[in-house]
Amino acid sequence: MIKLVCIAIVAGLVFDLVEPMEKNQMNSLSARFSKRPPRPGHIQREPELEVYSSVPIQCWTEWFNSDNPSRGGDQETLSKLRRQYPEEICLNPAGIEATTLSGTPADKTEDKIFKSDTTTGFICRNRDQKHGKCNDYRVRFSCPPPYCSKKVCWTDWFDRDNPSGTGDWETLSSLRNENRGKICESPWFIEAVTKDSPYTPAIQTGENFYMFSPTQGFVCRQRDQSSKTCLDYKVRFGCPCTE
Structure with a gap:
């Protein structure tokens, strides 16, 4: 069975999973970022989903x-x-x-x-x-991203597939075809959470992932799970903010 793959590429570097941030520090960061006024042409983060602790990047x-x-x-x-x-x-x-x-x-x-x-x-x-x-x-x-000098802008959440067939396939190529102009050319990061509330970060579900990459997308295959069934996921990508 293919084991959990969580790969993120940041300027050509591959990093291990980061430790989750403390709740009070996360809330402080959320408040600080939410006070910033939106800038024209920038992709806005979805404020109710603060799941940086699930991002396998630094x-x-x-x-x-x-x-x-x-x-x-x-x-x-x-x-x-x-x-x-x-x-x-x-x-x-x-x-x-x-x-x-x-x-x-x-x-x-x-x-x-x-x-x-x-x-x-x-x-x-x-x-x-x-x-x-x-x-x-x-x-x-x-x-994690909120502390970094490189400013990250997140896309909308995408959910093009469900796990009714061989699994949940949220590949970058397919998402680009269905969402023209909404995903940058070279995403830095990827996040995946369960589709329905309460949202659960993918890496906290215990499922095995065939693909988890900002340059390829996200795939959960039914055959890689002990239950032979994947949860339904949605994904978004972290892109360079455009000035």
């Missing part, structure tokens, strides 16, 4: 630089950054990246890095360096 936040190495070293810790940049960093980052202010990756410098992880953040101590001082660093974190 992207990068903006760069943060809260410290310099003038006193003891450069400490870009998560606790400090969250105080200085509230709601700008997710609760459970999947990755961290650190570079000098000029863009050189931390591991390509001669500095000895004391900490660089998604629990503490980044710390370079002057006392650990041969020349007595660290470079000045900036950091960013891998998080």
Whole structure:
């Protein structure tokens, strides 16, 4: 049996499933995004369906630089950054990246890095360096879409098929044929939820998926399920926002 496939491509990178965000932080983000006025020509998100916790993708936040190495070293810790940049960093980052202010990756410098992880953040101590001082660093974190520097605009929800035959086939090619001009050329993300309320993210249903890709679409095949029956799903795609 073909096991669960959840693939999302973001600028050529493939990421693992992200951890769900806490409910209060999700609500805060929802409120913040819902206050933004709609812009002409932009695809609007459906406010009653906040299912980012089901999206098997991540992207990068903006760069943060809260410290310099003038006193003891450069400490870009998560606790400090969250105080200085509230709601700008997710609760459970999947990755961290650190570079000098000029863009050189931390591991390509001669500095000895004391900490660089998604629990503490980044710390370079002057006392650990041969020349007595660290470079000045900036950091960013891998998080779900609402936190990322790339702005995502979501399409409408699409439901072209039902699981009465071999399964539920919501392929990108078929959806494009039936919805001309409504899906961008190269979607970054895909979301799939059950068709009927209460909406359940596909990856929380326990079903096995033959296809789950922003560049191909979504397919649930009856034969891959222990019950031999798929639920009925609808999908939408995350696209680059057009200015």
